[in-house]
Amino acid sequence: MAATMKDIARRTGLGLATISSYFNGGNVREKNRIKIEEAIEELHYEVNEVARGLKTNATRTIGVVIPELNNTFCAEIITGMEDVLRSHGYATIVCDCRTDKKLEREAVEFLIRRRVDGIINMPVDEEGNHLKRFQKMGKPIVLIDRKIQGIDCDSVLVDNKKAAEDAVRYFIGRGHRNIGIIGGPEEVFTAQERMAGYYKALESAGIPVRESLIWHGDYTIQGGVRGLEELVQNNPEMTAVFVTNYEMTMGAMIGVNELGIRIPEQLSMIGFDNLQFARACNPKLTIVAQPTDGIAREVAKVMLNHLENAGETSGELFSEKLETEIIAGKSVRVLA
Amino acid sequence: MAATMKDIARRTGLGLATISSYFNGGNVREKNRIKIEEAIEELHYEVNEVARGLKTNATRTIGVVIPELNNTFCAEIITGMEDVLRSHGYATIVCDCRTDKKLEREAVEFLIRRRVDGIINMPVDEEGNHLKRFQKMGKPIVLIDRKIQGIDCDSVLVDNKKAAEDAVRYFIGRGHRNIGIIGGPEEVFTAQERMAGYYKALESAGIPVRESLIWHGDYTIQGGVRGLEELVQNNPEMTAVFVTNYEMTMGAMIGVNELGIRIPEQLSMIGFDNLQFARACNPKLTIVAQPTDGIAREVAKVMLNHLENAGETSGELFSEKLETEIIAGKSVRVLA
DNA sequence: TTGAAAGCGCTAACAT
DNA sequence: ATGTTAGCGCTTTCAA
Numbered sequence: 196m197a198a199t200m201k202d203i204a205r206r207t208g209l210g211l212a213t214i215s216s217y218f219n220g221g222n223v224r225e226k227n228r229i230k231i232e233e234a235i236e237e238l239h240y241e242v243n244e245v246a247r248g249l250k251t252n253a254t255r256t257i258g259v260v261i262p263e264l265n266n267t268f269c270a271e272i273i274t275g276m277e278d279v280l281r282s283h284g285y286a287t288i289v290c291d292c293r294t295d296k297k298l299e300r301e302a303v304e305f306l307i308r309r310r311v312d313g314i315i316n317m318p319v320d321e322e323g324n325h326l327k328r329f330q331k332m333g334k335p336i337v338l339i340d341r342k343i344q345g346i347d348c349d350s351v352l353v354d355n356k357k358a359a360e361d362a363v364r365y366f367i368g369r370g371h372r373n374i375g376i377i378g379g380p381e382e383v384f385t386a387q388e389r390m391a392g393y394y395k396a397l398e399s400a401g402i403p404v405r406e407s408l409i410w411h412g413d414y415t416i417q418g419g420v421r422g423l424e425e426l427v428q429n430n431p432e433m434t435a436v437f438v439t440n441y442e443m444t445m446g447a448m449i450g451v452n453e454l455g456i457r458i459p460e461q462l463s464m465i466g467f468d469n470l471q472f473a474r475a476c477n478p479k480l481t482i483v484a485q486p487t488d489g490i491a492r493e494v495a496k497v498m499l500n501h502l503e504n505a506g507e508t509s510g511e512l513f514s515e516k517l518e519t520e521i522i523a524g525k526s527v528r529v530l531a
Numbered sequence: 532m533a534a535t536m537k538d539i540a541r542r543t544g545l546g547l548a549t550i551s552s553y554f555n556g557g558n559v560r561e562k563n564r565i566k567i568e569e570a571i572e573e574l575h576y577e578v579n580e581v582a583r584g585l586k587t588n589a590t591r592t593i594g595v596v597i598p599e600l601n602n603t604f605c606a607e608i609i610t611g612m613e614d615v616l617r618s619h620g621y622a623t624i625v626c627d628c629r630t631d632k633k634l635e636r637e638a639v640e641f642l643i644r645r646r647v648d649g650i651i652n653m654p655v656d657e658e659g660n661h662l663k664r665f666q667k668m669g670k671p672i673v674l675i676d677r678k679i680q681g682i683d684c685d686s687v688l689v690d691n692k693k694a695a696e697d698a699v700r701y702f703i704g705r706g707h708r709n710i711g712i713i714g715g716p717e718e719v720f721t722a723q724e725r726m727a728g729y730y731k732a733l734e735s736a737g738i739p740v741r742e743s744l745i746w747h748g749d750y751t752i753q754g755g756v757r758g759l760e761e762l763v764q765n766n767p768e769m770t771a772v773f774v775t776n777y778e779m780t781m782g783a784m785i786g787v788n789e790l791g792i793r794i795p796e797q798l799s800m801i802g803f804d805n806l807q808f809a810r811a812c813n814p815k816l817t818i819v820a821q822p823t824d825g826i827a828r829e830v831a832k833v834m835l836n837h838l839e840n841a842g843e844t845s846g847e848l849f850s851e852k853l854e855t856e857i858i859a860g861k862s863v864r865v866l867a
Numbered sequence: 868t869t870g871a872a873a874g875c876g877c878t879a880a881c882a883t
Numbered sequence: 884a885t886g887t888t889a890g891c892g893c894t895t896t897c898a899a
Contacts, residue, residue: 197646199892199893200892201892209869209870211871211872211893211894212868212869212872212896215893215895216868216869218893224868227868239664241643242893243646243893244893245581245584245585245645245646245891246585246875246891246892246893247892247893247894248875248893249579249875249876249891250874250892250893250894250895251875251893251894251895252875263610264610264613265606265607267603270606274599274600277600277625277626277627278627281638286645287625288592289623290613302617304577305617305622307577308577308578308579308580309580309581310533310579310580310581328575332533416807445807445808449807449810449811451813452810452814453810471752471785472781474785474788475781475784475785475808476811476812477788477812477813479788535876535877536876536877537877545885546885546886546887547876547878547886547888548878548880548885548886548887549884551877552878552884552885554877555878558884559884560884578876578877579876579877580877581876581877582877582878583876583877583878584877585877585892586876586877586878586879586891587878587891868899869899870897870898870899871898872895872897872898873894873895873896873897874894875892875893877891878889878890879889879890880888880889881887881888881889882886882887882888883884883885883886883887
């Protein structure tokens with residue numbers, strides 16, 4: 196069994212409180228400090244965070260619930276968050292709920308049992324019922340990427356409407372009029388926003404929206420393949436297509452390859468996320484890039500704020516919208 | 532504050548032990564069972580796993596230390612593992628050590644403080660010193676993908692030598708003689724094995740190994756770009772190149788695009804991992820595919836075996852080598 | 868500055 | 884089948 200503070204107390208002849216105070220930055224006589232440190236060294240003592248958590252009612256652990264770890268956008272955000280959280284002494288328990296509302300709810304209950312100090316969630320259930328019980332416990336919740344109705348809490352979002360607007364304007368500015376879109380699931384917040392941006396850009400340019408140019412996908416690779424095939428087949432006059440997330444962008448590229456379509460001669464394309472993938476495409480893909488690292492750091496910061504200034508929360512809900520950026524490649528043709 | 536078992540005891544008039552026994556599958560009179568369940572419902576009781584962990588000296592938490600979450604191979608394995616571990620009631624704390632030995636050691640200490648029941652590690656430090664203390668505590672360690680010297684423990688590997696051998700043979704069988712390789716860091720186990728496979732395939736075909744055709748990369752995207760550029764520049768006669776991990780494969784594709792090289796007319800290529808990426812390449816890339824999901828499930832299984840049959844471990848070290856597979860695309864030209 | 872002691876929420880041994 | 888109780892390793896009053 197691992198050494199405990201009692202062992203150190205015995206070995207040094209000091210009381211438990213002194214040892215504890217040593218670990219918690221209290222004042223300890225120089226002589227005793229040295230004795231304690233020797234004992235720690237010899238006994239290979241490591242603080243038991245479990246016991247500490249039971250006593251202090253704070254586990255220094257935060258739970259992260261996401262729809263799909265196996266999704267670059269999620270993975271990148273988690274990498275960034277985990278990095279800053281751990282450097283502040285917080286552990287991160289990641290739960291992948293596979294885009295399933297039932298699993299998402301179970302994940303939250305799982306985290307409640309483990310008494311995490313806070314939850315970071317990229318929500319699948321847009322009603323937010325899965326979070327209500329946790330919120331009632333007075334512990335902080337930070338939402339990433341998607342807002343939900345039933346829950347008032349902090350969130351870190353991306354300006355998705357503007358992102359899509361920018362992309363479509365980019366096409367329009369280069370002479371395109373028949374612009375298709377491979378959108379996301381209609382019930383997902385980001386998908387709605389991106390679709391709204393598509394509408395807005397077309398409307399403000401006086402281009403009528405045509406239903407046949409709109410494909411509602413599901414944010415998966417296979418959905419992207421399918422979407423591209425359908426759009427191409429139904430719209431011989433389409434000269435450009437905007438794909439609204441990374442997985443579908445990959446799918447659209449697969450579709451393009453399998454149909455033997457040449458980019459940008461036969462079809463112009465703007466994708467989403469993952470600059471490296473864009474560079475690996477031939478020709479290099481023009482994309483909308485999200486500030487994943489910025490999101491990650493912002494989320495961690497907001498969460499740490501709650502945790503370290505417990506009590507004195509300003510009452511105001513934090514809600515930031517980060518900006519995206521278009522990274523130009525060679526996949527958009529300039530029409531005469 | 533959250534409800535405790537004491538609250539349930541008070542509310543039902545039962546003793547603590549009865550409640551505890553209810554939660555641990557003991558026998559409880561039907562009438563009392565109902566009373567307990569009503570109380571749970573009304574009090575919104577959730578077991579406190581922290582207290583339970585302190586008492587039982589088992590946190591039902593396992594730590595995972597990997598070099599880079601932001602790496603598809605790692606992310607896929609973690610997704611799979613976390614899935615099966617959580618369905619058995621185990622939480623997973625993931626620590627990304629950014630391929631840094633110091634951070635890796637710190638991650639293990641962090642996990643020791645949190646008293647995880649086991650550690651799963653894709654090791655960066657090939658001497659394994661970071662794991663020694665944990666191992667002395669008698670808790671299980673499972674290594675993924677890389678073996679290390681100093682530590683005797685279970686491991687789940689891939690037959691990397693054969694993987695590389697197969698790839699190079701694939702080239703040879705199609706008439707290639709001047710075959711380049713973009714290898715990994717020389718100190719990394721998988722990189723050594725893959726390099727060994729390259730040598731073996733060439734030697735058994737009677738083709739002399741030429742140093743100029745070998746590039747030692749670092750398993751990063753940028754390393755792949757650089758490797759491809761160097762190999763192409765130094766070997767005008769090279770007709771084929773084998774890239775030995777996913778990130779470098781992506782990098783090599785970027786390099787190919789930026790140099791304007793046509794595949795497979797000017798250069799044949801076999802990459803590594805990520806079938807979807809391979810399909811998105813133009814032309815579709817031939818790759819060596821690792822059974823990531825198989826690895827993930829195997830690792831979780833081995834770990835659960837240790838945890839659930841504590842004590843009666845067979846003493847034998849488990850070490851499985853899974854097989855890879857070549858998925859043919861159109862990136863390898865048949866030479867006359 | 869240091870020590871003694873209570874108690875966080877649970878499990879398990881023992882008694883009933 | 885159920886109740887009583889000690890104690891897991893720590894923090895935190897309260898005294899000294």
